[in-house]
Amino acid sequence: MKRLLVPAAVPAVLASVLFGAAATSAAPAPRRELGPEPLNVVESFDQRLVVKFRDDVRARSAADGTLVSAAERDLSPVIAAVGPSARFRPLIGLPESTLSALEGRAEARSGRAQPDLAGMLVVEVPGANKE
Secondary structure (H helix, E strand, C coil): CCCCCCCCHHHHHHHHHHHHHHHHCCCCCCCCCCCCCCCCCCCCCCCCEEEECCHHHCEEECCCCCEEECCCCCCHHHHHHHCCCCEEEECCCCCHHHHHHHHHHHHHHHCCCCCCHHHEEEEECCCCCCC
16 A cells, blocks of 8 residues: 655645634624715716615505505605606516515515515606706
């Protein structure tokens, strides 16, 4: 039987590579907060304002584009901020029943509450300056 000669340091280095990092660090490094990203506006880019409302608000766009709350919350501060001529439309172009089914499957698989996907709306303000 032939013996393989291995330098004495190899087993120690191999062990530290395979097991050392996990065994020596008791807690992960703290998260590092990211700074703000600069805003670059490109003239040929079509811009839009997308709003994600809190899940408990259950914000929806009515057939005429007005903003309503399925949870009967007061949305007048939002309407005052964007103006009465603003119109809202769903960001995701699927029926609410399909979105609810998707949320239900995701919750069942993950064991965690899922966001209200129908609460993501595009705000359209006629005559708004995009600059």
